[in-house]
Amino acid sequence: MSVVIEAxxxxxxxxxxxxxxxxxxxxxxxxxxxxxxxxxxxxxxxLHCLAGILVPDSGEILFDGARVHAMAETERSSLxxxxxxxxxxxxxxxxxxxAVENVALPLLLSGVHRKRALPKASAWFSRLGxxxxxxxxxxxxxxxxxxxxxxxxxxxAEPQVLFADEPTGALDSLTGEQxxxxxxxAAREQGTTVILVTHEPRIAAYAxxxxxxxxxxxxxxxxxxx
Amino acid sequence: MSVPLTLLGLLEREPSHGYDLKRDYDAFFxxxxxxxxxxxxxxxxxxxxxxKVVISDVAPGSGPDRKRYxxxxxxxxxxxxxxxxxxxxxxxxxxxxxxxxVLALMLDRPAAEYLxxxxxxxxxxxxxxxxxxxxxxxxxxxxxxxxxxxxxxxLRWIEMTxxxxxxxxxxxxx
Numbered sequence: 001m002s003v004v005i006e007a008x009x010x011x012x013x014x015x016x017x018x019x020x021x022x023x024x025x026x027x028x029x030x031x032x033x034x035x036x037x038x039x040x041x042x043x044x045x046x047l048h049c050l051a052g053i054l055v056p057d058s059g060e061i062l063f064d065g066a067r068v069h070a071m072a073e074t075e076r077s078s079l080x081x082x083x084x085x086x087x088x089x090x091x092x093x094x095x096x097x098x099a100v101e102n103v104a105l106p107l108l109l110s111g112v113h114r115k116r117a118l119p120k121a122s123a124w125f126s127r128l129g130x131x132x133x134x135x136x137x138x139x140x141x142x143x144x145x146x147x148x149x150x151x152x153x154x155x156x157a158e159p160q161v162l163f164a165d166e167p168t169g170a171l172d173s174l175t176g177e178q179x180x181x182x183x184x185x186a187a188r189e190q191g192t193t194v195i196l197v198t199h200e201p202r203i204a205a206y207a208x209x210x211x212x213x214x215x216x217x218x219x220x221x222x223x224x225x226x
Numbered sequence: 227m228s229v230p231l232t233l234l235g236l237l238e239r240e241p242s243h244g245y246d247l248k249r250d251y252d253a254f255f256x257x258x259x260x261x262x263x264x265x266x267x268x269x270x271x272x273x274x275x276x277x278k279v280v281i282s283d284v285a286p287g288s289g290p291d292r293k294r295y296x297x298x299x300x301x302x303x304x305x306x307x308x309x310x311x312x313x314x315x316x317x318x319x320x321x322x323x324x325x326x327x328v329l330a331l332m333l334d335r336p337a338a339e340y341l342x343x344x345x346x347x348x349x350x351x352x353x354x355x356x357x358x359x360x361x362x363x364x365x366x367x368x369x370x371x372x373x374x375x376x377x378x379x380x381l382r383w384i385e386m387t388x389x390x391x392x393x394x395x396x397x398x399x400x
Contacts, residue, residue: 038385181360201381202374205352212342219342 004029004193005161007218010049010059010069012042019045020056021216027161032187032194034207043197043213044165050195051084051163052076064160081109085159085192087183089169092150093138099149100125100134106157124152128182144175148182155186162187165197173202180206229261230269231308234278237297238305241282244270244293257369270295278304323380327387331395341388348377348384 006026012019019042027033037043048054049061052068055076061068063083068076080086085106093102101108104121108114125134128148138146147167154162167183168176184206187194196207204210211220229251236242236250244266252260270293273279278301281293297305323344330337355370355377362370387394 038389177359184360201349201352201378202356204349205356205374207353210346210349212345 002029006062007050008060010056012045012056019216023218025211025218029193030191032207034204034210035197036204036210037213041213042216047163047165047197052079083160085154085162087150087154087164087167089166095138098135103152103156121156128152143171147179151183158190161193163195168203234301234305237295238302241294241296328398331398337391341384345384348381352377
């Protein structure tokens with residue numbers, strides 16, 4: 001398999017506080033990678049750099065051969081919209097929109113007509129066990145339902161890479177595992193690469209491989225043969 | 227796994243033949259380690275000797291498989307006591323891992339690397355168990371979860387120990 005996204009020797013500081021100190025990681029196409037590490041280790045910052053949300057102070061971010069770190073904001077914005085999907089821990093759904101409109105949002109923002117976007121978004125509801133919830137607003141959904149809607153939104157545009165930052169962090173164990181089951185199943189079906197930030201080993205165990213971020217550096221253990 | 231008590235428990239559900247007991251044991255509790263027939267019958271003999279089961283009837287034919295076992299009040303009481311007593315929490319005190327970390331620090335070896343290797347091995351096993359959960363039945367998932375939570379507890383210990391290595395080093399290498 002080929003590497004689809006990569007960080008090379010990335011450094012990033014928040015003001016005077018260094019968050020990444022030469023972090024490097026390469027992710028293969030279709031791979032599900034867990035990024036683990038203690039609080040404040042830099043794992044979310046690494047995800048934000050890989051996703052083109054933050055621009056590294058130095059080092060390189062490469063996606064599908066493109067130099068993300070050198071792109072203008074508009075270019076990175078298109079990349080995030082068209083090629084990447086996102087699932088975060090909290091507050092992702094737009095409260096004014098219905099659940100199905102929330103899922104359709106990435107398609108609508110990419111210029112897909114509403115008549116095509118909404119049916120495509122609706123198809124995800126049965127796939128993720130959300131039948132009948134299409135017209136609900138975020139306040140009318142349970143935590144697990146809202147996170148499944150967010151997952152559908154992250155995958156609806158068939159992104160090449162899904163970035164998931166603690167996607168189960170706000171859920172109880174059972175609901176969290178159901179969300180992970182769906183996330184992994186859908187990603188494998190679509191061939192989507194997943195970069196999953198988590199501090200929970202049981203969530204990381206859904207990934208193909210894990211790396212540890214510690215003090216702003218990535219420590220990738222040798223692979224253990226199956 | 228206590229084989230005698232598990233067989234007694236299965237017999238409390240309904241009287242049964244040795245063959246059926248083995249089949250149910252293997253289906254629910256065997257998990258790749260089926261109970262040998264010899265052990266089934268020797269266990270049932272001991273339970274009968276101790277008055278915990280009786281043979282209700284022997285079907286025509288020959289062989290031990292024809293006996294139908296029924297749990298007695300003594301046996302049922304034992305099952306009841308077993309089910310209501312908590313299992314020993316088994317605080318292993320991380321004997322092997324603990325010894326490795328302390329020795330590594332004493333010998334000035336890279337304890338952090340050893341912990342990283344152990345973490346990786348734990349996560350590898352957790353991935354296997356997660357796959358069993360994803361592909362298997364609810365009973366498989368229940369058993370896999372038990373393993374997963376224990377491994378997770380080890381990993382928490384590994385994280386905590388990793389964060390304390392500098393302080394530990396000072397304590398074991400004064």
